Amino acid sequence: MRPAERAAELRRAIAHHRRLYYELDAPEIPDADFDALIDALGAIEAAHPELVTPDSPTQQVGSAPSAAFAPAAHRVPMMSLDKVVSFEELVAWGSRTKRLLGLEEEAAAGLRFVCEPKIDGLSISITYDRGRYARAATRGDGRVGEDVTENVRTIEAVPLELAVDPAELPADLEVRGEVYLPIAAFEELNARQQAAGEKLFANPRNAAAGSLRQRDPKVTAGRALSVFAYQVVSADLAPAGPEAAASGEEAVELETAATLGRQSDSLELLGRIGFPVNPEIEVVTGLEAVYDFCQRLEARRHALGYEIDGAVVKIDDVSLQRRLGATSHAPRWEVAYKFPPEERSTLLEAIMVSIGRTGRATPFAKLRPVRVGGSTVSLASLHNEDQVALKDVRPGDTVVVRKAGDVIPEVVGPVLSERPPGLEPWAFPACCPVCHQPLVRLEGEADTYCVNADCPGQQRQRIAHFASRGAMDIEGLGEQRVHQLIEAGLVSDATDLYRLEVAQLASLEGFAELSARNLVAAIDASRDRPLPNLLVALGIRHVGATVAHALARAFGALDRIMAASREELEATEGIGSIIAASIAAHFGADHNRAFVDRLRQAGVSFGGAAVPPAAPQNLLGKSIVVTGTLEAFSREGAEAAITSRGGKSPGSVSPRTTAVVAGSSPGAAKLTKAEQLGIPILDEAGFRQLLESGELPAAG
Numbered sequence: 015m016r017p018a019e020r021a022a023e024l025r026r027a028i029a030h031h032r033r034l035y036y037e038l039d040a041p042e043i044p045d046a047d048f049d050a051l052i053d054a055l056g057a058i059e060a061a062h063p064e065l066v067t068p069d070s071p072t073q074q075v076g077s078a079p080s081a082a083f084a085p086a087a088h089r090v091p092m093m094s095l096d097k098v099v100s101f102e103e104l105v106a107w108g109s110r111t112k113r114l115l116g117l118e119e120e121a122a123a124g125l126r127f128v129c130e131p132k133i134d135g136l137s138i139s140i141t142y143d144r145g146r147y148a149r150a151a152t153r154g155d156g157r158v159g160e161d162v163t164e165n166v167r168t169i170e171a172v173p174l175e176l177a178v179d180p181a182e183l184p185a186d187l188e189v190r191g192e193v194y195l196p197i198a199a200f201e202e203l204n205a206r207q208q209a210a211g212e213k214l215f216a217n218p219r220n221a222a223a224g225s226l227r228q229r230d231p232k233v234t235a236g237r238a239l240s241v242f243a244y245q246v247v248s249a250d251l252a253p254a255g256p257e258a259a260a261s262g263e264e265a266v267e268l269e270t271a272a273t274l275g276r277q278s279d280s281l282e283l284l285g286r287i288g289f290p291v292n293p294e295i296e297v298v299t300g301l302e303a304v305y306d307f308c309q310r311l312e313a314r315r316h317a318l319g320y321e322i323d324g325a326v327v328k329i330d331d332v333s334l335q336r337r338l339g340a341t342s343h344a345p346r347w348e349v350a351y352k353f354p355p356e357e358r359s360t361l362l363e364a365i366m367v368s369i370g371r372t373g374r375a376t377p378f379a380k381l382r383p384v385r386v387g388g389s390t391v392s393l394a395s396l397h398n399e400d401q402v403a404l405k406d407v408r409p410g411d412t413v414v415v416r417k418a419g420d421v422i423p424e425v426v427g428p429v430l431s432e433r434p435p436g437l438e439p440w441a442f443p444a445c446c447p448v449c450h451q452p453l454v455r456l457e458g459e460a461d462t463y464c465v466n467a468d469c470p471g472q473q474r475q476r477i478a479h480f481a482s483r484g485a486m487d488i489e490g491l492g493e494q495r496v497h498q499l500i501e502a503g504l505v506s507d508a509t510d511l512y513r514l515e516v517a518q519l520a521s522l523e524g525f526a527e528l529s530a531r532n533l534v535a536a537i538d539a540s541r542d543r544p545l546p547n548l549l550v551a552l553g554i555r556h557v558g559a560t561v562a563h564a565l566a567r568a569f570g571a572l573d574r575i576m577a578a579s580r581e582e583l584e585a586t587e588g589i590g591s592i593i594a595a596s597i598a599a600h601f602g603a604d605h606n607r608a609f610v611d612r613l614r615q616a617g618v619s620f621g622g623a624a625v626p627p628a629a630p631q632n633l634l635g636k637s638i639v640v641t642g643t644l645e646a647f648s649r650e651g652a653e654a655a656i657t658s659r660g661g662k663s664p665g666s667v668s669p670r671t672t673a674v675v676a677g678s679s680p681g682a683a684k685l686t687k688a689e690q691l692g693i694p695i696l697d698e699a700g701f702r703q704l705l706e707s708g709e710l711p712a713a714g
């Protein structure tokens with residue numbers, strides 16, 4: 015396609031998405047996809063300057079105000095921000111700034127920056143007349159916004175009378191900031207919308223925009239909107255660069271300018287007159303410190319309670335701001351540092367079904383690989399049949415994929431405008447993709463199962479589970495190898511492993527004499543695994559490491575557990591009625607008892623004498639989360655050390671967590687949450703102390 019055609023195509027697409035985003039508050043594609051369209055157009059225009067038109071979306075801010083509101087002209091235009099996405103780009107912005115200011119190295123190193131979270135809401139301009147709330151306007155196209163005075167009046171965080179003697183303030187003070195909806199309020203609103211059969215909002219930003227831009231301010235009043243103020247407008251701070259001068263902007267003098275020599279002064283004043291000012295804001299010196307702020311903020315982004323999509327970095331000194339001025343669309347003295355996007359769209363290549371060890375058939379999305387949430391995603395679970403139907407995603411759709419923090423990737427939904435004609439809804443396969451026997455979904459159940467106990471797919475998962483680390487821990491026996499052994503007809507259940515001979519293995523592809531010997535030795539060594547590992551290996555529903563330890567402690571040997579009644583099981587500390595029923599049912603089934611017999615014949619130890627001496631039960635009632643890599647413990651080892659002492663070791667931090675143990679490269683989200691909840695964070699030495707004494711080490 016010729017550049018001119020491609021530019022025209024991009025402009026059409028951008029105009030379409032801009033309308034959905036700004037006018038209808040209902041975007042179809044993630045912000046990052048929209049930014050990518052603008053960037054693509056910008057690249058064409060940079061290579062072919064003759065294609066730049068004055069009305070090109072690259073030259074515009076926002077969208078024309080909607081006719082539903084009275085127009086509100088901005089005294090000083092509301093511009094947009096240039097963005098950077100890496101340390102390198104941040105440094106390049108810094109160097110440009112330094113050069114424009116003619117600063118020497120030393121002076122540049124001492125530059126002070128205000129670092130603010132970039133709130134993902136919508137910008138607002140609020141004007142006061144002698145300290146009294148007078149007018150509020152959205153950004154609109156930057157010159158003329160929408161008059162939303164009555165709507166903003168209902169936002170509790172917006173002061174109607176400024177908490178300062180009006181004599182201290184200019185007659186016409188303008189405050190700018192971001193209106194946003196806290197995440198909890200967003201979730202509550204969507205729950206209400208769903209109950210009322212109304213459309214759901216895609217994210218808190220759209221919900222905030224949709225809530226503010228209501229004809230009836232009473233609706234806005236019911237929406238729990240809030241605001242963070244970040245700017246005091248003075249014409250003194252308005253664009254003063256060459257382009258602005260050429261466009262004929264007039265400088266209106268405001269009295270505040272003299273007393274607000276720094277952005278940090280403005281923030282202080284905003285706080286004093288009664289506006290919420292974001293508590294994360296920091297003033298730092300030098301770009302390294304700016305970058306450090308951005309990284310710390312990103313690590314905390316999911317713990318804030320409202321959405322942010324980056325940081326805004328502002329030169330603190332207003333006289334320097336004025337020397338830098340602005341380009342036609344953005345100030346030169348501030349820049350947005352954007353976090354990697356957490357949502358992107360990509361092609362849904364196929365929906366496939368995987369078979370777990372219990373036979374559960376789980377649909378999953380095979381995606382064209384896409385960078386999202388800081389990693390490349392090509393697979394995402396779709397959970398079950400109803401989830402696929404609810405989202406109505408079809409192979410061939412462009413879908414929105416979300417990967418936020420530690421959370422596993424998720425398919426949010428299709429981009430309907432990009433659905434090719436004739437795509438059929440996806441239907442759950444009637445047969446197991448592995449054994450081709452019919453799949454079964456029982457009435458009232460969400461999950462579908464392959465009920466063929468001999469299904470090789472299930473066998474593979476069961477044997478791989480049996481050999482996994484928390485179970486019999488057979489080194490070198492992963493899913494692929496298990497598959498190979500089943501295909502070669504050497505094993506059909508885990509007990510067959512104990513009959514494998516070196517010669518049989520050595521003849522298989524990918525094996526040599528040595529690797530065959532090693533595997534046989536590893537299988538042999540697994541005969542002596544402690545009882546909790548054996549219990550996990552049996553794959554009893556609801557029996558993971560914690561329950562297995564509780565059983566081993568209480569009963570000491572497998573035969574005693576198998577002989578126990580449901581009541582006896584239920585009387586065990588840490589075992590409830592559902593788990594007790596599941597264990598009793600498992601050992602009640604003939605094929606499971608036969609499996610245990612075969613293990614016994616294979617010489618697997620069943621506890622009794624082989625049970626390791628019980629550890630002191632000094633962590634009873636304590637819940638300890640482990641994150642990152644420890645030196646002397648594997649992850650399983652650390653968890654076993656906790657559970658064998660009666661404690662719990664869940665995978666996420668909650669208000670019930672007693673302590674978090676952080677090794678190297680810990681999960682940022684876990685640490686942030688622990689900090690927020692005031693939960694002690696231990697290093698490895700602290701963890702050892704806790705294991706020994708059962709007490710948290712003294713702080714300090």
Ligand code: IVH
Pocket residue numbers: 092093094095130131132133134135136137138192244245326344345348350
């Ligand atoms: S400063 C020139 N500070 O981000 C306009 N903006 O992408 C810059 N935003 O329109 C205003 N948090 O709606 C500024 N702490 C913050 C912000 C912030 C969010 C929004 C604002 C602006 C957009 C630019």
